[in-house]
Amino acid sequence: MRSENILTSDLLDIVFENRNKAYGAYELRKHYKRRLLKALSAAFILAGGIACMIFFIKKEKGIKMTIDDTEYAVLASVDIPKEKPAAPKTPQAPKTPVAPKVPQQKHVANIIVTTDPFQATKITNLTDDLPIGGQDIAGDTKSHVVVPAPTKIDAGGNDVPVAPKADKETPRLAADIMPAYPGGVAALRKFMERNLQSFDDIETGKVVSVKVTFIVGYDGKLKGFQILEDGGDMYNKEVIRVLKKMPEWIPGKANGENVSVYYTIPVKFTSAE
Structure with missing residues (x-):
């Protein structure tokens, strides 16, 4: 190679000067970029084709x-055993439970002092155990009397049972x-x-x-x-x-x-x- 061409020549041409360029190494290095571009293009085309095939197969x-x-x-x-429906029962009016007598003692008011023994009223001793009432009522003082709570009454005045929660x-x-x-x-x-x-x-x-x-x-x-x-x-x-x-x-x-x-x-x- 002439000395005036060294500055304008490619490094590859300088290295392979006076050598066998037909062997293959020169050709590989000379056109490397072109072959790389072809390989990448082929790879992208192949990958795209496979992706399209998979998409159409799955769609099919x-x-x-x-x-x-x-x-x-x-x-x-x-399995729930079938039961014959029972005949409807005629609704009966609810019976009002009779509350037991609660013992109480008569309340004495307006006491008048008199000297006439026939007009005097015998006053019994009041106790703290019995409630005060309008008259004396005998009852069981040993047991506790429980008064039932009032039931729920609807608009018609009938007792309505409270539905359980x-x-x-x-x-x-x-x-x-x-x-x-x-x-x-x-x-x-x-x-x-x-x-x-x-x-x-x-x-x-x-x-x-x-x-x-x-x-x-x-x-x-x-x-x-x-x-x-x-x-x-x-x-x-x-x-x-x-x-x-x-x-x-x-x-x-x-x-x-x-x-x-x-x-x-x-x-x-x-x-x-």
Whole structure:
């Protein structure tokens, strides 16, 4: 190489001056950037093609998760023996209990002093054990007399029994007003479909059913999850996982008070063709 060309020549040309450039090392170094650009372009194209294939395959064979409306809100399976309805009894007027006589002593007022023995009234000694009344009444002074509390009277003047308070802690199979998911069945289905994960191992046309019963507490919180229909460990855990993520429900009511109620949800996993 001429001395006047050294400053304008590439370092690679200076190194390989008077050497075998056809061997391959020169070619590799000379066009390295061009080959690197081609390799990166090919890699990006290949990765994009694979991603598109996976997307279209999943779109073609997706997993559909539905809640069976025909079996929605099924109570826990409990065999209750059927009883013949008893003949209605004619309501009788409540009997007013007769209160026992309470002993008391007569109150003496307006005492007049007189010298006539026939007009004088004998005054008995008052005691602190007996109440004061309008006349002397004999009664049992040994036992404690309990006067029954007044009953509740309605607008018609009839005695109305006071309804017992509902046990809100113990779960029941049914209530006057059943618990509900906020927003109703449509909101419940939307929440389940949005949060349930899909599984690729479902064969085309196959249906996997999972039925779960749980307790909706008087405070609206879900607890006591039990599997009634087993769809497999993976599917059972997925349904319970989503149920535990739910917001608080509207609790059931009995006698106007919030109570704990059993609730059952069936879920079906299906694979579309």
